[in-house]
Amino acid sequence: MPKKVTSFDVAQLAGVSQPTVSRALRNVPGISPETRERVMRAARELAYIPSEAGRTLSMRTTRRIAVVTEELTNPYYPELVEPLRRHLARHDFRTVVVTDNVEGPIGLEALADGSYDGVILTTTRRRSTLPRDLAERGIPHVLANRLLDRAESDSCGFDNQGGATAIGDLLVELGHERVGAVQGPAATSTGQERADGLDRALRRHGVHPWHELTRRVDFTHDAGRAAALDLLSRPDRPTAIVCGNDVVAFGVLSAARELGLTVPADLTVIGFDDIPMAAWPLIGLTTVHCDLDLLARMAVDLLLRHDRSPDERPAEHRVPTRLVLRSTHGPP
Amino acid sequence: MPKKVTSFDVAQLAGVSQPTVSRALRNVPGISPETRERVMRAARELAYIPSEAGRTLSMRTTRRIAVVTEELTNPYYPELVEPLRRHLARHDFRTVVVTDNVEGPIGLEALADGSYDGVILTTTRRRSTLPRDLAERGIPHVLANRLLDRAESDSCGFDNQGGATAIGDLLVELGHERVGAVQGPAATSTGQERADGLDRALRRHGVHPWHELTRRVDFTHDAGRAAALDLLSRPDRPTAIVCGNDVVAFGVLSAARELGLTVPADLTVIGFDDIPMAAWPLIGLTTVHCDLDLLARMAVDLLLRHDRSPDERPAEHRVPTRLVLRSTHGPP
DNA sequence: CGGTACTTTGCATACGTATACTTGTCCAAG
DNA sequence: CTTGGACAAGTATACGTATGCAAAGTACCG
Numbered sequence: 001m002p003k004k005v006t007s008f009d010v011a012q013l014a015g016v017s018q019p020t021v022s023r024a025l026r027n028v029p030g031i032s033p034e035t036r037e038r039v040m041r042a043a044r045e046l047a048y049i050p051s052e053a054g055r056t057l058s059m060r061t062t063r064r065i066a067v068v069t070e071e072l073t074n075p076y077y078p079e080l081v082e083p084l085r086r087h088l089a090r091h092d093f094r095t096v097v098v099t100d101n102v103e104g105p106i107g108l109e110a111l112a113d114g115s116y117d118g119v120i121l122t123t124t125r126r127r128s129t130l131p132r133d134l135a136e137r138g139i140p141h142v143l144a145n146r147l148l149d150r151a152e153s154d155s156c157g158f159d160n161q162g163g164a165t166a167i168g169d170l171l172v173e174l175g176h177e178r179v180g181a182v183q184g185p186a187a188t189s190t191g192q193e194r195a196d197g198l199d200r201a202l203r204r205h206g207v208h209p210w211h212e213l214t215r216r217v218d219f220t221h222d223a224g225r226a227a228a229l230d231l232l233s234r235p236d237r238p239t240a241i242v243c244g245n246d247v248v249a250f251g252v253l254s255a256a257r258e259l260g261l262t263v264p265a266d267l268t269v270i271g272f273d274d275i276p277m278a279a280w281p282l283i284g285l286t287t288v289h290c291d292l293d294l295l296a297r298m299a300v301d302l303l304l305r306h307d308r309s310p311d312e313r314p315a316e317h318r319v320p321t322r323l324v325l326r327s328t329h330g331p332p
Numbered sequence: 333m334p335k336k337v338t339s340f341d342v343a344q345l346a347g348v349s350q351p352t353v354s355r356a357l358r359n360v361p362g363i364s365p366e367t368r369e370r371v372m373r374a375a376r377e378l379a380y381i382p383s384e385a386g387r388t389l390s391m392r393t394t395r396r397i398a399v400v401t402e403e404l405t406n407p408y409y410p411e412l413v414e415p416l417r418r419h420l421a422r423h424d425f426r427t428v429v430v431t432d433n434v435e436g437p438i439g440l441e442a443l444a445d446g447s448y449d450g451v452i453l454t455t456t457r458r459r460s461t462l463p464r465d466l467a468e469r470g471i472p473h474v475l476a477n478r479l480l481d482r483a484e485s486d487s488c489g490f491d492n493q494g495g496a497t498a499i500g501d502l503l504v505e506l507g508h509e510r511v512g513a514v515q516g517p518a519a520t521s522t523g524q525e526r527a528d529g530l531d532r533a534l535r536r537h538g539v540h541p542w543h544e545l546t547r548r549v550d551f552t553h554d555a556g557r558a559a560a561l562d563l564l565s566r567p568d569r570p571t572a573i574v575c576g577n578d579v580v581a582f583g584v585l586s587a588a589r590e591l592g593l594t595v596p597a598d599l600t601v602i603g604f605d606d607i608p609m610a611a612w613p614l615i616g617l618t619t620v621h622c623d624l625d626l627l628a629r630m631a632v633d634l635l636l637r638h639d640r641s642p643d644e645r646p647a648e649h650r651v652p653t654r655l656v657l658r659s660t661h662g663p664p
Numbered sequence: 665c666g667g668t669a670c671t672t673t674g675c676a677t678a679c680g681t682a683t684a685c686t687t688g689t690c691c692a693a694g
Numbered sequence: 695c696t697t698g699g700a701c702a703a704g705t706a707t708a709c710g711t712a713t714g715c716a717a718a719g720t721a722c723c724g
Binding site: 348349350351352355362363364367386388389390391392446 | 701702703704705708709710711
């Protein structure tokens with residue numbers, strides 16, 4: 001195995017000192033064009049690639065940002081990670097996806113060992129202490145998608161309340177009265193806000209929410225399917241099911257298919273997020289659109305802004321949502 | 333902002349030297365229990381977290397493995413990345429997903445800057461020189477899923493030939509004669525092998541493959557949909573469409589839905605891979621099962637094995653596949 | 665021609681951890 | 695009482711890059 005080429009090797013070949021190599025290759029001013037050219041030729045000849053670890057140690061910066069998500073096999077997260085990656089790349093940051101909640105919650109050590117210049121949290125639970133821990137260590141971070149009960153860190157999320165209201169209005173307008181729901185975990189802000197929002201919206205129209213027809217489950221297809229199989233087997237089965245997000249809605253659609261129910265004739269299903277899969281003609285889910293690209297952009301801007309005064313209150317942005325009508329809704 | 337705590341700070345508080353801290357915290361033998369205890373208390377008190385960069389530079393190892401994939405919004409890749417991550421974690425390696433082919437192909441620099449102890453390639457094209465470049469630098473690597481034309485590196489993939497044969501047999505048995513196909517790119521081994529395999533299988537049964545009914549597209553939903561809209565609008569439209577993988581098949585199902593065709597009554601659709609989504613009752617795709625967990629395990633074993641003699645020929649493993657019958661196939 | 669200012673480069677060192685080597689201590693064997 | 699060995703901890707240094715500062719060279723001006 002060929003031993004690693006360092007900036008010293010390049011320096012030797014070019015007949016200069018190591019610091020000159022460092023400066024020449026990074027286009028630092030104060031190097032004569034001829035020297036720079038000579039160094040670059042030597043570097044190319046040796047196929048020199050600067051050591052990331054050396055640079056990191058010296059500069060105390062990695063140009064790497066950690067994005068904390070749950071398992072990527074949940075189709076929601078790639079849709080959020082991808083725009084984050086793109087926007088971070090635009091600022092010359094590399095993205096590292098760190099998986100949370102798979103063998104226990106992510107620890108502070110994994111995020112605070114100097115591997116990352118900042119952290120974007122997308123799976124934080126309402127009372128998590130992780131943001132505070134990061135703040136105490138002076139590690140830049142931002143919450144995207146999910147928010148904390150007490151605004152302790154910069155954060156951005158969607159107008160879940162507004163989206164849920166739009167869903168409630170739609171269902172009432174269609175004439176639904178037995179409205180079921182498969183909502184997300186109460187420990188997450190998204191789960192909580194969407195559930196509360198729907199409740200309030202229905203009540204405002206004089207429709208009494210049926211709490212026996214509400215389930216709280218994880219944001220996965222299988223959990224949505226199981227809950228729906230349960231709800232749809234009841235004698236007083238709902239004529240519509242509102243879901244915590246699209247992935248859960250896919251599970252509900254799976255359950256309906258299994259039970260031989262036709263959507264939307266026998267059952268209305270509403271999602272939340274409008275991930276690309278929801279728009280596949282094969283699925284055509286009626287849902288609430290959330291602009292993930294805009295959220296990602298906001299999160300990155302919040303993370304990287306440098307004009308933050310020390311005693312400023314944490315920012316909390318809300319991205320508006322809008323109902324998207326496709327083919328899984330109809331009258332009861 | 334609190335300045336960073338180093339092993340020197342811990343040493344000072346514990347009244348020992350820095351190397352003693354290093355040894356004590358890693359349970360290296362040759363440290364008295366009392367000293368170790370004292371060091372650990374000091375470390376906890378200061379909330380010390382060792383610097384990744386320092387360790388990396390000193391040990392010349394990162395315990396990080398790069399997994400090169402295409403965009404994660406393509407549902408196939410998370411399904412491959414997740415088992416890889418799990419198996420690597422079992423060996424105390426962290427996984428970093430590096431995205432290829434998004435703003436141009438991934439460069440060697442990003443993989444060979446010392447950030448990773450090894451590389452797992454999942455998107456390599458048949459004539460890519462990346463594996464050779466990695467080999468020249470002595471960077472351990474392995475190909476998973478896709479293979480090279482000339483076996484230059486350890487690699488593992490699925491028995492695409494066998495899977496395609498099973499599909500051909502099934503279609504002939506059902507009585508299909510106008511068999512269309514939406515296959516993957518010819519530049520990829522998976523695309524090529526699956527297409528060739530189907531051709532051979534049909535020919536063996538005396539069914540002449542209709543090359544006008546074959547399209548080569550990228551492995552995405554939208555590409556599959558577009559190709560199928562084209563094929564299904566022809567007067568001699570196929571009675572079955574074989575797809576390069578499941579994601580493409582989803583696109584074909586979308587197209588069928590748009591055109592008002594009923595599956596499987598009007599059209600048979602066959603996928604390849606059997607990712608979990610294919611098994612959702614909502615979709616119920618007939619496809620070829622590929623054991624991604626087994627492939628991942630193989631890839632990790634090949635990558636990490638240390639008993640490799642220098643002049644050994646590259647290993648090339650094939651994981652068997654099997655047809656899974658669900659609800660998108662039927663007689664013409 | 666002397667001095668000043670500027671440009672270009674080298675020297676020394678910092679970053680944080682790990683490890684080979686050395687020193688010191690204590691105990692047991694001779 | 696000496697010596698050899700085992701153990702514990704300290705000393706010195708390496709890993710690869712970046713940067714403050716000094717030094718050398720050059721150009722320019724009076």
